[in-house]
Amino acid sequence: MSSDVDIIVEKIINNPRLMDALFNRFYERVKEELIVKKIEELEKKMSELITNSNRIWESIQATQNEIKAIQEDNKKIWESIEKQREETKRIWESIQATQNEIKGIREENAKIWKAIERINISFSTFTSRSGHYIERTIMNLYKEALELHGIDSSKVTHGVIEDTEGIVHKGRKYEIDFYETNGVIYLFEIKNHADEGAIEQLEIREKILSSLHKKPIKKFLVANSIEKRIKRRAERRGITVIAGIVIE
Structure with missing residues (x-):
C-alpha cells in the first residue's frame, strides 16, 4: 500500500502538468x-458590529431623550425666572x-407740624392774655x-x-380745676405745653385737696403738647396724661 502511494507521488512529481x-x-x-x-469571521464581526451599533444607537436615543427632557426643564426654569423677573x-x-x-x-406731615407749631404759638400768645378761657x-x-x-x-369746675393745714404754705390759696362724682375727685392741670412744673403744681394741689377732703383723688394732666420724658415721669407718678402732641 505504501509503495503504491509512493509510485503515485513519484509520477506526480515527474509530471509537471499533473503537478500544476x-x-x-x-x-x-x-x-x-x-x-x-x-x-x-466577517459575518460574525458584522453581527457583533450590528449588535454594538444597535446598543450605541439605543444609548444615543436615550441620551437624546435625556437632553430633550433637560431642555424642556431648562425652558420651564427660564420661564419661571422670567416670571420672577417680571x-x-x-x-x-x-x-x-x-x-x-x-x-x-x-x-404733608411737615406742613401739618408747621401749622401745629403756628397754632401752639397762637395758643401761647392767647394764654398769656386769657388763661382761664384757653x-x-x-x-x-x-x-x-x-x-x-x-x-x-x-362739669369740670374752676375754683x-x-x-x-400748712401743707406747703399756710394760708396760701391755689386755683384748681376739678370734677367730683361717685365719691371720687378728678383733679386737672391744664396746660398749652406741659413741663415738669405742671407735675409739681398738680401734686401740690393734690396734697392740699387731700388734707381738706378725705376722698380718692385721680390726677389728670391735659395739654396740647408734652415732651415724652415728662409724660413718662407723670405717668410713673400716677398721673393720667391726655395730650395732642407728644414731642420726642
Whole structure:
C-alpha cells in the first residue's frame, strides 16, 4: 500500500502538468476554505458590529431623550425666572411708588407740624392774655378723650382752695380745676405745653385737696403738647396724661 502511494507521488512529481493541476486544485480547495472561513469571521464581526451599533444607537436615543427632557426643564426654569423677573420688577415699581407716597406723606406731615407749631404759638400768645378761657378751650378740644375716662368736661369746675393745714404754705390759696362724682375727685392741670412744673403744681394741689377732703383723688394732666420724658415721669407718678402732641 505504501509503495503504491509512493509510485503515485513519484509520477506526480515527474509530471509537471499533473503537478500544476494538482497544485491548482489544492490551491482552489484551500482558497475556498479560507474564503468561507473569512466570510464566517466577517459575518460574525458584522453581527457583533450590528449588535454594538444597535446598543450605541439605543444609548444615543436615550441620551437624546435625556437632553430633550433637560431642555424642556431648562425652558420651564427660564420661564419661571422670567416670571420672577417680571414679578420682581412689579414689586420694585410698587416699592418706588410707595416710597413716593411716603415722601409725599412726610412732606404733608411737615406742613401739618408747621401749622401745629403756628397754632401752639397762637395758643401761647392767647394764654398769656386769657388763661382761664384757653384752659376751657383745651378741655373742649380733648372732650372725647376725657369721656373715655368717664369725665364730662362740661362739669369740670374752676375754683380756689386754701392751704389751711400748712401743707406747703399756710394760708396760701391755689386755683384748681376739678370734677367730683361717685365719691371720687378728678383733679386737672391744664396746660398749652406741659413741663415738669405742671407735675409739681398738680401734686401740690393734690396734697392740699387731700388734707381738706378725705376722698380718692385721680390726677389728670391735659395739654396740647408734652415732651415724652415728662409724660413718662407723670405717668410713673400716677398721673393720667391726655395730650395732642407728644414731642420726642
